Amino acid sequence: MDRNPAESFQDMILALHDFWSAQGCLILQPYDMRMGAGTFHTATTLRALGPEPWNAAFVQPCRRPTDGRYGENPNRLQHYYQYQVILKPSPADIQDLYLQSLRVIGIDPLLHDIRFVEDDWESPTLGAWGLGWEVWCDGMEVTQFTYFQQMGGFDCKPVAGELTYGLERLAMYIQGVDNVYDLDFNGRGVSYGDVFLENEKQMSKWNFEVADTDALFDLFRKAAAECRNCLDNNVPIAAYEQAIEASHVFNLLQARGVISVQERASYMAQVRDLARGSCEAYMAKEAPRWAEKCPEWSK
């Protein structure tokens, strides 16, 4: 069946799936938890550690409560999609592969100005950083391109290349649409607004006005406690899920405006400790197997 990425949001996603699948990537499904960025997906964070090759692509819904605009801003959403590709070790032709993927979804680099502009990435929460670029298409940032150097405070050996496409932005660009809600979702007249506008309105209201803050504080405490419980019982992946949960609840509390400047730093430190603790436990559990499999790695 012919795809038409230039006129359909879902065809654009399917074209990316086709392309990366052909490059040998696993096509995974979204992580079934609320998170602020695709980087939180275990297919990225945890798989960036260790020596084993790992190539995967997936769509991840992202939630950023403070970015909600009640459906009134044409560019900002509290819920949107990222397309993530993770390639470990980073292949020598990763930039070319990426540019090919742009052609696949209809961006002609002799008509549009594609640029790699310095933009290093750092997530103190995950104890992670990398060097890379934001990729510009005619001045618009369409992708974050990062060579992971550390994750959870550990060196990435080998380094993974991570591509994060902002799907709505890319689609708006390709479809020539100025308002995200006007995007054609399926190429048959169903718009992004038809699917998500009411959701944005209600969720913005909930994020900013309705959410029960006592319950949220309670959730935060419970997630933190459960994370520690998991660590005590050496199930680091389960612990990591609780860290993701705590991180998102913290974002909700921020949106509700109930965390003061002084408290903010302390909450962030708590989330960081949970995430790092989970990564450390994951490393500790896997390290012996990795060392045996790849003697180079432990050096």
Added chain:
Amino acid sequence: MSDFLLELRSEEIPARMQAGARGELEKLFRREMDAAGVGIGEVTVWSTPRRLALVARGLPESTEAVREEAKGPPEGAPDAAIDGFCRKNGVGRDQLELREVKGRPTWFAVIEKPGRATRDLLAEAIPAIARDFAWPKSMRWGAASVSTGSLRWVRPLSGIVAILGEDLVECAVDGVRSGYATLGHRFHCPGEITIGGAHDYAEKLRACHVIVDHEERAALIREGARKAAADAGLALVEDEGLVIENAGLTEWPVPLLGRFDEAFLDVPPEVIQLTARTNQKYFVCTRAPAQAGASGEGEQPHEAPASAGTQELANAFVCTANIEAEDGGAAIVDGNRKVLAARLSDARFFWEQDRKTSLADHASKLERITFHEKLGTVADKVERVAKLARWLVEEGIVRESPLPLAGGAGGGPASSDSDIPSPNPSRKREGDLANLAEQAARLAKADLVTEMVGEFPELQGLMGGYYARAEGLPDEVADAIRDHYKPVGQGDEVPTAPVTVAVSLADKLDTVAAFFANDDKPTGSKDPYALRRAAISLAAVVAQNNLRIPLSVVYRATFLPARLNLRLDNSEVPKAQRAIDDDYFKSLDLFALRQAQEAENVFEIMEDRAHRVADPTKMKQFGRTRAQAILTEYESSEREFLDFFADRLKVQQREAGVRHDLIDAVFALGNEDDLVRLLARVNALQAFIETEDGANLLAAYKRASNILKKEDWRGIEGEIAQTGEEDPLAIVDDPDLAAVVAAKMAERHASGLSYTPEPAEKALIDALHAAEPEAARAVEQEDFAAAMAALASLRAPIDRFFDEVTVNADEEKKRAARLDLLARFRAAVHKVADFSRIEG
């Protein structure tokens, strides 16, 4: 002789790192060639986002053979020592020679180093250059990065071209092998191209849409952007920083002009310019034609962008594409327009949102922002600054119109407190000024919590000014909010409006004093709170406005509130005591304390207040102890504070182009806490030294000084005090001693000479007799031009004295008298400035 080409290709190098990388490449290449003994001529380095290139002209085919000798152990040394020496130098025992060294037979190794082919040396040098290359940030990549020991580069290194003459220099860096092939433009010429050597490199790349010379690209952007604007009937706002950045982002730059919706022009022009510049790297344009000189051909403008603030911004931008697009750039311009529109709608949203809240309401949120862990919140700081700004006006330090410069070239009588040429127009006006200064200070930091400044911190102050005007606050207040951070850096405009000056001074003084009170002084290269910069810009405000600012008094006014504020927060004090402490200090009227003229008075008041709180006995004791402790701290930090400002003033004056030796000559006199008086003196000295009289007097001074030094003549000065100081000038520098010396000298002069002086000697005595009181009077009245004139009157007599009189006379009494006379001359000069510090 051959030319050498080296190209190190990589994925996109950050624009901001390219200049440094070019320097690094040349430095390391020269280092390697120097170590290998290869003489090199001209070296050129170029960069694009995807490559660093170096061309070295006229390399020899090989190095000369060299013969080196190494001295080893003496004959008869243990075998182990001799074997070790052989190993170290790579020679056999039979190659050693015995030679006499200071009568002792000693082994020498003679090492013949044959010449080596330059190509081989280059093949070794290239991996060394790559390995040692220092990038501000570097990374690992690819399969090799399974080990952390793999090569680090700014982004993955992808290719090496290394050609000497027409021959390949074969080498490999972490698996990347050198070759003849490189890549052209990423999109225009995606295939490989083969380079012949240094001679065809740049042209072959040009044919493949890559301009390798970064300066050529910068020129294309500079000219192209100007032309794009001119073609649309507009003027480009010059921005050399953007030119260089865009040159670092492109291999084939194509400036394109686009338009945005006129409606966005409601947003302040600085916001539009900053949005376009920071986020998108676009130039902006104005409607007015370019100012003459601002964009002259061939001129190199500053890297800082010109401000669009004064001219009417046009709804146009210039972006720099990296391709010659098939549609002439229409799609690119359209895409960029949309992105800018989205950015500008965010900015307009902030602009509208922020104005829904008054600045005073914004300011109330400053309580939530920590200024410094121990120094409280920004709201605390604002409170102190507001009171200090008012105080600066009420004390008459900041006035409605500035005082004229004392002791200027005209040499008129200096002003004193009782004789101010332009008195304050009215008491009411002064009251207004104080109110305005306090009001402006209270609102000056409010914009820190606005959305706009949250997004663009660079707009702090400026946005506050806009918001103040928008809500109808007086212009003086809006201007003061806008400009109170100024001057930021050399060349920035220095505020002169009284309200602005008061807020600017108060803000900077409070910052410096607060950190001094917290014992957070800059040390060495560490100045985490940028206190030096604050003090330099403070010195500039003082100098520009000719403010008579007694620093000790100001420090007292600033130190105490900051110090007391600190005490409230101090966790070192035990908790029980702290409760009393807080109670006590809260009961103090800090503002009243500040008005006390003498430090001791302040502490008396503090003690007095201590009686009035809850537990008088306890508090009395406690208040006294605390007051004494703070007084001690105050006294020790005051000196440091004054020295700190003196040093900053020196730096500020040096940056403003005043000779540092002249600054030193005046500062060496010490005991001066009035910056304006210091500067007037320096200026008068500079004017004088540049005259013929000045230059000759300096020469005579140096001659007199040298003679006194050579003769080790202490003369009268030596009789008075033997302080053990090696430098007799140190004695004259001591103001108390100087007075004694002067008295003693006067006595001696009055007593006359025991012989008949020669005419030239007599003339000098007479000239000194007249000049000394005149110079003293002039200095007293701060008429430094007149003081210099008094010195100038000594020039002819001292020259004549040296011409006609023999100082080292045979008769001891004559010799002594003449040396005394020279010492007197030197002392007279010192009353005005320490000429020993002046160069030339």
